[in-house]
Amino acid sequence: VVGAGVAGLMAAHTLARRGFKVKVFEKEDVPGGQVNIASSCNLKDKLHWSVEDLMTMVQTQGVEVNFGKTITAADIREMKPYAVFVATGGVPIRPGSIPGTDRENVLVAPEVIMGEKVPENQNVIVVGSGMTGLETTEKLNEAGNTVTVIEMAKEIAPGTWFQLLDDEMERIRPYGTKFLTNTKLVSINDGTVTVANAKTGAEEKLPADTVVLSMGVRPVNGLFAALREEMENVFAVGDACASGRIADATKSAYQAVMALPAPAAVKAR
Numbered sequence: 001v002v003g004a005g006v007a008g009l010m011a012a013h014t015l016a017r018r019g020f021k022v023k024v025f026e027k028e029d030v031p032g033g034q035v036n037i038a039s040s041c042n043l044k045d046k047l048h049w050s051v052e053d054l055m056t057m058v059q060t061q062g063v064e065v066n067f068g069k070t071i072t073a074a075d076i077r078e079m080k081p082y083a084v085f086v087a088t089g090g091v092p093i094r095p096g097s098i099p100g101t102d103r104e105n106v107l108v109a110p111e112v113i114m115g116e117k118v119p120e121n122q123n124v125i126v127v128g129s130g131m132t133g134l135e136t137t138e139k140l141n142e143a144g145n146t147v148t149v150i151e152m153a154k155e156i157a158p159g160t161w162f163q164l165l166d167d168e169m170e171r172i173r174p175y176g177t178k179f180l181t182n183t184k185l186v187s188i189n190d191g192t193v194t195v196a197n198a199k200t201g202a203e204e205k206l207p208a209d210t211v212v213l214s215m216g217v218r219p220v221n222g223l224f225a226a227l228r229e230e231m232e233n234v235f236a237v238g239d240a241c242a243s244g245r246i247a248d249a250t251k252s253a254y255q256a257v258m259a260l261p262a263p264a265a266v267k268a269r
Contacts, residue, residue, distance in 0.1 A: 001025070001085045002071055002223060005033025006246055007238025008087030009054035010253035016061035018257065020082070023064045025071040031055055033089045034217070034239060035246065037110045041135040042171070050246055073226040083233035083260055086224040087253065090217035090239035100188025101213065109136040109214040118143050122209035125149075125193050127185050129156045133214035134168045140212070141175035148206060150183040152198050217243040233260055 001012045004026035015022045030036070032051040039048040058065060076084055092108035094101045109132050111117040121144045126137050129151040140147050149156075156179055157165045186194040192205040217239055224236040235256040238249035 001087060002076075003033065003087030003089060003238070003240070004028075004031035004055075004065060004067070005087055005089050005238060005249065006035055006050055006054060007089075007240070007249040007253040008033075008085065009051070009058055010250040011085040011087060011235075011237055011257050012058045012063045012065075013054055013061065014254050014257040015083075015085075015260075016058065016063050018260075018262075022058075022061075023066065023081075024058070025066050025069045027068070027070040029068050031065070031067075033087075037113055038132075040113055040115075042138060043167075044135075047246070050250075071223075073223060076223075076227060077230075082263055084227055084231060084235070085253070085256065086221060086227075086234065086236045086240050087238045088220045088223060088240045090219050090243055092213060093215045093218050094213060095215065098185055098187060100193075100211075103188055103211075105209065106188060106211045106213065109133060109212055112136045112139050112212055115139075119210040120144050122146070123148075123207045124210045124212060125206060125208040126212045126214060128214035128216070129153075129179065129181075130214065130216075131157060131160055131164060131168065133157075134165075134172065136212055136214055137177055138168065138171055141172060141177060145210075147175070148178040148180065150180045150185060150195055152182070152184045154182055156181065219243070235260070 001008045001024045004024050012022045012024050035047055035051050039045050092110060107117050113136055124140050124145045124147050126133050126147060126149045129149050137147050137149055182198040183195050184198050186196050188211050193208045193211060194203055194205055196203045219240050221236050221240045227234045237253040237256050241252055
């Protein structure tokens with residue numbers, strides 16, 4: 001199993017329950033993956049219980065978990081495993097189709113949430129109003145920034161459970177954050193961004209010292225692509241397959257493990 005986020009740990013746990021000898025390889029020094037980011041937000045630390053729960057189970061089951069280990073396709077070929085579960089997660093989207101997303105003043109939401117890069121006392125544009133975008137906005141507000149959130153949909157945080165949205169907005173409103181719905185990002189320029197009305201196409205420029213992208217996650221599945229053509233039992237799970245919530249990640253891992261055929265030697269017993 002490559003990756004010790006919740007998908008990788010669920011895969012390892014379920015494999016162990018099925019009687020397989022399991023090894024997990026995680027490039028970071030701690031488990032958790034995307035959950036480590038989510039649980040860093042205000043009042044969401046208990047999300048990390050999902051990681052602690054799964055880690056306890058795999059350790060109890062005798063699963064070998066290797067941290068600080070980046071594993072390659074060549075390493076896996078050499079080990080000759082019966083099956084490989086790729087749970088390498090995802091990375092924030094920086095759409096190359098939008099001019100300026102590669103500028104130095106353009107950040108992605110996890111950099112702000114984890115405290116790696118937090119501007120102070122600036123005009124900041126946040127692109128995307130999902131829960132990640134709103135939680136990023138909260139941290140930017142606390143750092144004294146003037147924040148404008150742009151959202152292509154007609155409403156803020158589309159699809160978000162209303163209680164979560166209400167709770168987050170109660171902490172954002174006092175800062176006077178501006179929300180622009182039906183608005184899409186066209187380009188990032190020197191000191192401004194160009195946005196367009198999603199219905200009419202009318203464009204305008206907004207002041208922007210820093211831009212923070214919260215536009216979702218794309219799968220990191222190069223390892224899966226490298227192995228799937230030459231090995232029979234290779235599965236991508238969690239965000240390495242499709243971006244989703246914790247429940248989506250663990251469900252995809254469980255289903256993939258349960259779809260794994262038993263080895264011929266086991267079938268013959």
